[in-house]
Amino acid sequence: MKLNPLTVLLAILIAAEVAGILGALLVIPVTGVIQVVLGDLWAHRKGRPLRSAMSADNSPENADGSGDPG
Numbered sequence: 001m002k003l004n005p006l007t008v009l010l011a012i013l014i015a016a017e018v019a020g021i022l023g024a025l026l027v028i029p030v031t032g033v034i035q036v037v038l039g040d041l042w043a044h045r046k047g048r049p050l051r052s053a054m055s056a057d058n059s060p061e062n063a064d065g066s067g068d069p070g
Helices: 005-046
Strands: none
Touching: none
């Protein structure tokens, strides 16, 4: 997820204080989702195209650049 280690540490500490062990376990995926949403909103605000989960350049079947999924 490429989260900053300081962000992870602070998020876990804060979530553990607020919601205990369950909060500490759930905060990493929540932080990742927040990072993706904010990054997409920032990119949209700057006029850059949004990331797509279905883009051809990121899909494993098109890793060789041939465009052939098989």
